[in-house]
Amino acid sequence: MKLAAALLVLCFLCSLQQRSGAQSCNDxxxxxxxxxxxxxxxxxxxxxxxxxxxxxxxxxxxxxxxxxxxxxxxxxxxxxxxxxxxxxxxxxxxxxxxxxxxxxxxxxxxxxxxxxxxxxxxxxxxxxxxxxxxxxxxxxxxxxxxxxxxxxxxxxxxxxxxxxxxxxxxxxxxxxxxxxxxxxxxxxxxxxxxxxGGIPRLHRKNIHGVVNAISWGILLPIGAIIARYMKVFKSADPAWFYLHVACQCSGYIIGLSGWILGLQLGSDSKGITYHKHRNLGIAIFTLATVQVFALFLRPNKDHKHRLFWNIYHYAIGYGVIVMSIVNIFEGFDILDPEKKWKNAYIAIIATLGAVALALEAVTWPIVIIRRSSDDKAPHAGHGENGYA
Structure with missing residues (x-):
């Protein structure tokens, strides 16, 4: 998945350009x-x-x-x-x-x-x-x-x-x-x-789009997939947690730069405001920031409030991912690049979705068997492998 993200960055930065269609002076x-x-x-x-x-x-x-x-x-x-x-x-x-x-x-x-x-x-x-x-x-x-x-x-x-x-x-x-x-x-x-100012501005728009597509639209979904499915496997504990944090923090930091660039672009666009794109961007950044700071308030696994924290963490996390993907497509409509770039992002998201579905099918039987075993062993501790 990271390879696909890297390829997308390379392709965007090297090749993304507007179709000029300038005509010739001949004849x-x-x-x-x-x-x-x-x-x-x-x-x-x-x-x-x-x-x-x-x-x-x-x-x-x-x-x-x-x-x-x-x-x-x-x-x-x-x-x-x-x-x-x-x-x-x-x-x-x-x-x-x-x-x-x-x-x-x-x-x-x-x-x-x-x-x-x-x-x-x-x-x-x-x-x-x-x-x-x-x-x-x-x-x-x-x-x-x-x-x-x-x-x-x-x-x-x-x-x-x-x-x-x-x-x-x-x-x-x-x-x-x-x-x-x-x-x-x-x-x-x-x-x-x-x-x-047109071409440099277009270049900044391209950078804004690439950075946000990679951070909010690819790294965050990968981090969520790692957290949901890798932790089911005991051998992946605690590696899954550090990978999850690495993806989410990288996505947030990179996304922060894209968000700031978006604010600058909005400030430069006198009289032109993309209300839906702007409002979604503000909501995404606000919720993601709350999510980051909430890590410092994360209770221990056996704390009585851990369940509520988990519900909050999942709801905000998945909400940010969904809004990010929606806003990336809003950005595609605004920037209007060649269709191949939008299709490339669709292919990456579809691939991540297919991987998630496959892992869902693989991990659910493991979780069901493990819970069944725990029910038969009443003194066994729950959550010690991170799946509860």
């Missing part, structure tokens, strides 16, 4: 007859930014091309004062009937109402704009000529895509996967584009 033709000096394939959401910067007057001509179905919408924006959606001055292209519409709108918060999505002025001058959709190619192209805000050549840019509408206007997009990392800092003078 780009534009209906406006323009040619652009710079082509920058963007990292996610199947999109490319073409542009020409005019240093003499601080303007830029852009052609933003994004591959999307005709029933969806795309957007490209400059955020003069920050990173991400709040403050973004956006160009939104979408279909309204048979016509392609292009709205310019400023997003002032992360929860706009449909009525806020209107065609208005941006905070900088837009000299011209238009949008079109190519049916054979399956992409939108947004054309615009604009003044760079404050005449700065380095600008924070955002782009987005979705198929969600409210009435006839674009409204809402996914808050997972590529849709939450589609930001970059574009230097229109040098042509260089650097991540504005």
């Amino acid at each position: 780009a033709g534009f209906s406006d007859g323009m040619s652009y000096e710079v082509c920058n394939p963007l990292s996610v959401l199947n999109s490319v930014l073409h542009y020409t910067y005019h240093a003499s007057n601080g303007t830029v001509d852009i052609a933003y091309r994004a591959w999307q179905s005709a029933s969806g919408w795309v957007a490209w924006a400059i955020n003069p004062d920050g990173v991400g959606m709040i403050g973004a001055n956006a160009f939104l292209a979408f279909h309204n009937g048979s016509s392609v519409m292009l709205y310019t709108t400023v997003f002032t918060n992360t929860n706009p109402a449909p009525s806020d999505i209107t065609d208005g002025n941006l905070t900088f001058t837009v000299h011209s704009r238009m949008a079109e959709y190519s049916s054979p190619g399956g992409y939108y192209t947004i054309y615009a000529s604009l003044d760079l805000p404050r005449n700065r050549t380095s600008q924070s840019t955002v782009w987005q895509a979705s198929t969600s509408f409210s009435g006839s206007v674009p409204f809402g997009h996914a808050y997972t996967g590529n849709n939450i990392i589609s930001t970059s800092t574009m230097n229109f003078l040098s042509g260089q584009s650097t991540s504005a």
Whole structure:
């Protein structure tokens, strides 16, 4: 089981990556007859930014091309004062009937109402704009000529895509996967584009997911299996106890680092909260912490309150494991990695479950025979081998 866990860590750390789907600059033709000096394939959401910067007057001509179905919408924006959606001055292209519409709108918060999505002025001058959709190619192209805000050549840019509408206007997009990392800092003078926090943030999310999957989702179940089944065998006493403690303490310590990283990610996600994932994480950590400190209050095996302590210990322990597995799948839905990683975790959990069922079948007859023998020997001590 530990080998499987190690393999999962190795595979995640070495290979987990988002599917970018960035398009090529080759064979780009534009209906406006323009040619652009710079082509920058963007990292996610199947999109490319073409542009020409005019240093003499601080303007830029852009052609933003994004591959999307005709029933969806795309957007490209400059955020003069920050990173991400709040403050973004956006160009939104979408279909309204048979016509392609292009709205310019400023997003002032992360929860706009449909009525806020209107065609208005941006905070900088837009000299011209238009949008079109190519049916054979399956992409939108947004054309615009604009003044760079404050005449700065380095600008924070955002782009987005979705198929969600409210009435006839674009409204809402996914808050997972590529849709939450589609930001970059574009230097229109040098042509260089650097991540504005998206890729490092994605890397931290991957680490958060890997650490928590290994700790809460694999080490803790292995520790529970050891405690439940190894202690039945007299020859495993007291080794089973130390193995159990090693697994649970390792899982808790490693999980603590993943939990702290999760808090940092949540703090950085202004306006985006995964309530179920967060609440489960807090509950898991709280109960696990209580479980750890309860070890210092563990009565002796023959103490009259030991039975109650055992009931509490089992209930909290199994509860933490169940909630951890549920929350790991919540994390998969949020991070949206390639399906093979989710399938790999399912395979590991299924294997642990199969091992537990097999050990259940093996150990129950031993326990029944041992209890029967104890009943016939009334002076025999119970619990001395740890099974009671």
